[in-house]
Amino acid sequence: xxxxxxxxxxxxxxxxxxxxxxxxxxxxxxxxxxxxxxxxxxxxxxxxxxxxxxxxxxxxxxxxxxxxxxxxxxxxxxxxxxxxxxxxxxxxxxxxxxxxxxxxxxxxxxxxxxxxxxxxxxxxxxxxxxxxxxxxxxxxxxxxxxxxxxxxxxxxxxxxxxxxxxxxxxxxxxxxxxxxxxxxxxxxxxxxxxxxxxxxxxxxxxxxxxxxxxxxxxxxxxxxxxxxxxxxxxxxxxxxxxxxxxxxxxxxxxxxxxxxxxxxxxxxxxxxxxxxxxxxxxxxxxxxxxxxxxxxxxxxxxxxxxxxxxxxxxxxxxxxxxxxxxxxxxxxxxxxxxxxxxxxxxxxxxxxxxxxxxxxxxxxxxxxxxxxxxxxxxxxxxx
Amino acid sequence: xxxxxxxxxxxxxxxxxxxxxxxxxxxxxxxxxxxxxxxxxxxxxxxxxxxxxxxxxxxxxxxxxxxxxxxxxxxxxxxxxxxxxxxxxxxxxxxxxxxxxxxxxxxxxxxxxxxxxxxxxxxxxxxxxxxxxxxxxxxxxxxxxxxxxxxxxxxxxxxxxxxxxxxxxxxxxxxxxxxxxxxxxxxxxxxxxxxxxxxxxxxxxxxxxxxxxxxxxxxxxxxxxxxxxxxxxxxxxxxxxxxxxxxxxxxxxxxxxxxxxxxxxxxxxxxxxxxxxxxxxxxxxxxxxxxxxxxxxx
Numbered sequence: 201x202x203x204x205x206x207x208x209x210x211x212x213x214x215x216x217x218x219x220x221x222x223x224x225x226x227x228x229x230x231x232x233x234x235x236x237x238x239x240x241x242x243x244x245x246x247x248x249x250x251x252x253x254x255x256x257x258x259x260x261x262x263x264x265x266x267x268x269x270x271x272x273x274x275x276x277x278x279x280x281x282x283x284x285x286x287x288x289x290x291x292x293x294x295x296x297x298x299x300x301x302x303x304x305x306x307x308x309x310x311x312x313x314x315x316x317x318x319x320x321x322x323x324x325x326x327x328x329x330x331x332x333x334x335x336x337x338x339x340x341x342x343x344x345x346x347x348x349x350x351x352x353x354x355x356x357x358x359x360x361x362x363x364x365x366x367x368x369x370x371x372x373x374x375x376x377x378x379x380x381x382x383x384x385x386x387x388x389x390x391x392x393x394x395x396x397x398x399x400x401x402x403x404x405x406x407x408x409x410x411x412x413x414x415x416x417x418x419x420x421x422x423x424x425x426x427x428x429x430x431x432x433x434x435x436x437x438x439x440x441x442x443x444x445x446x447x448x449x450x451x452x453x454x455x456x457x458x459x460x461x462x463x464x465x466x467x468x469x470x471x472x473x474x475x476x477x478x479x480x481x482x483x484x485x486x487x488x489x490x491x492x493x494x495x496x497x498x499x500x501x502x503x504x505x506x507x508x509x510x511x512x513x514x515x516x517x518x519x520x521x522x523x524x525x526x527x528x529x530x531x532x533x534x535x536x537x538x539x540x541x542x543x544x545x546x547x548x549x550x551x552x553x554x555x556x557x558x559x560x561x562x563x564x565x566x567x568x569x570x571x572x573x574x575x576x577x578x579x580x581x582x583x
Numbered sequence: 584x585x586x587x588x589x590x591x592x593x594x595x596x597x598x599x600x601x602x603x604x605x606x607x608x609x610x611x612x613x614x615x616x617x618x619x620x621x622x623x624x625x626x627x628x629x630x631x632x633x634x635x636x637x638x639x640x641x642x643x644x645x646x647x648x649x650x651x652x653x654x655x656x657x658x659x660x661x662x663x664x665x666x667x668x669x670x671x672x673x674x675x676x677x678x679x680x681x682x683x684x685x686x687x688x689x690x691x692x693x694x695x696x697x698x699x700x701x702x703x704x705x706x707x708x709x710x711x712x713x714x715x716x717x718x719x720x721x722x723x724x725x726x727x728x729x730x731x732x733x734x735x736x737x738x739x740x741x742x743x744x745x746x747x748x749x750x751x752x753x754x755x756x757x758x759x760x761x762x763x764x765x766x767x768x769x770x771x772x773x774x775x776x777x778x779x780x781x782x783x784x785x786x787x788x789x790x791x792x793x794x795x796x797x798x799x800x801x802x803x804x805x806x807x808x809x810x811x812x813x814x815x816x817x818x819x820x821x822x823x824x825x826x827x828x829x830x831x832x833x834x835x836x837x838x839x840x841x842x843x844x845x846x847x848x849x850x851x852x853x854x855x856x857x858x859x860x861x862x863x864x865x866x867x868x869x870x871x872x873x874x875x876x877x878x879x880x881x
Contacts, residue, residue: 228618240585249773250620267683388672
């Protein structure tokens with residue numbers, strides 16, 4: 201078999217396992233094999249690895265496929281240089297900075313920022329979450345008791361949130377007549393007309409930063425009371441702002457951006473009914489769902505993206521997966537905001553395993569049980 | 584093993600950089616295939632060193648572009664020398680030439696300030712271009728960089744397109760503070776450099792700190808390996824190992840014992856909570872236990 205034919209079928213095997221082995225890479229891999237000693241497996245291994253692997257996470261997968269193709273000798277090549285094969289990523293959990301450690305007091309530090317907003321709360325700390333009254337202790341109507349007439353308010357809140365997302369300055373510049381800084385290049389040009397004296401000044405200002413929003417909404421059973429109204433929020437957001445991607449999850453993740461984007465709210469509900477076949481409720485695997493968001497839409501998250509997780513943190517999945525998924529997401533995204541409707545109840549403590557695992561990895565932990573809390577969210581979208 | 588790769592690895596060792604076959608093969612391919620080399624790994628494992636030693640091996644200039652958020656064309660590619668331009672306009676005021684002519688004059692080569700990217704592209708012989716910590720720049724710059732890397736040319740509106748006479752050997756490093764675009768990754772060869780193995784670290788210490796006694800070097804490397812297995816805020820890199828080795832030699836330490844370690848912890852631990860953690864580890868388990876864990880495999 202020629203080197204090219206050989207590499208072609210190898211790259212097909214890689215592709216089948218999910219590595220992005222493009223034809224261009226394959227051709228270059230064939231060239232690379234021409235440049236090294238094909239008889240030496242270590243040479244072949246390192247050459248192919250540097251071409252087909254594009255990120256750390258792909259190393260283990262590449263090793264697996266390589267071992268299958270070249271048998272144990274590929275393995276031997278790696279041992280020769282002392283690299284442990286197929287090191288499990290979970291074996292060496294990333295370091296958690298001490299200030300992120302979920303100490304006893306930490307949850308309350310997250311909450312103190314919100315304490316001010318809950319100042320009117322009565323001393324009765326035992327208000328049950330499913331209180332029968334339509335007004336909660338803060339005197340604000342809880343989402344649980346929303347009706348269609350309240351939709352208008354929601355839309356206004358969404359508009360205000362979107363306004364926040366628009367008004368961000370980037371570090372880049374653009375020409376502006378009344379900008380705060382001078383634009384040296386244009387001043388020199390203007391000075392040409394005035395004999396080298398910079399009389400007319402040109403100015404510039406920071407460009408606007410285009411922030412994106414990724415919203416991940418928990419629609420499991422424990423969120424039933426809220427999810428319908430949260431979906432209305434999502435709908436309002438989706439319609440007020442183009443750069444929103446919306447996902448819903450319970451035990452698995454579904455992208456609902458398109459479903460929300462179409463027509464009226466009723467239309468959106470209809471298409472949502474078609475999107476979802478596994479049922480909205482029944483168990484929650486937050487970690488797995490966030491992980492599949494990260495893996496399935498890898499280009500979605502960047503530093504201009506705010507990720508909003510709407511969930512009560514009742515997780516039936518593995519909290520370690522939740523922690524590692526959030527940690528990875530936080531590294532890529534600009535900000536992770538966790539909105540927990542239960543936080544609206546002053547008696548609530550985020551003690552569930554899922555919430556405990558998540559807290560060290562989120563930037564903002566805030567309630568989302570009423571309109572006021574959603575409006576306060578806008579503050580946190582400036583980053 | 585291909586002889587050329589072996590020779591490169593030896594040449595890198597000659598210039599004081601102890602490396603493994605993975606790094607040598609990737610560097611060799613970067614030179615032969617004329618592809619940029621993207622190096623990722625934890626901080627302090629010598630990613631930047633690869634570019635430096637390559638420039639020494641190739642006996643050529645190293646041009647370094649340090650990335651940061653907000654890095655733009657004016658600081659990475661070129662800028663005009665504004666004071667010189669203004670002065671020139673003043674001097675030529677009475678020459679009677681048209682404005683268009685004078686404008687062309689001041690926006691010409693003579694008034695151009697080269698920044699690293701332009702310098703690398705205009706170099707008359709092959710240089711090593713190091714684009715350091717590319718993950719700290721923003722997406723716009725990354726897109727611009729991709730264009731430069733794939734076309735080996737840049738456009739300056741006032742002057743025109745500048746093409747590289749000799750394609751530079753490009754090394755990019757990233758600490759993974761954000762994910763780089765797939766397009767940029769596809770353009771590059773990829774190399775992951777991990778913390779060195781005990782043997783490699785020992786070799787690095789011996790090369791970089793020639794005065795160190797064999798016994799001390801072994802203990803020190805073993806201790807550092809043991810420390811890396813702890814969950815720390817800032818895991819020490821190779822640079823820290825070397826700082827510590829230099830310190831121990833300067834203090835004329837005979838062996839790595841509790842007192843010596845406590846005095847010099849600051850050489851390789853840069854966070855107060857790490858210092859506390861390792862200190863309590865030494866008190867409860869002792870220095871030798873840490874060295875032993877560091878030496879054991881797995």
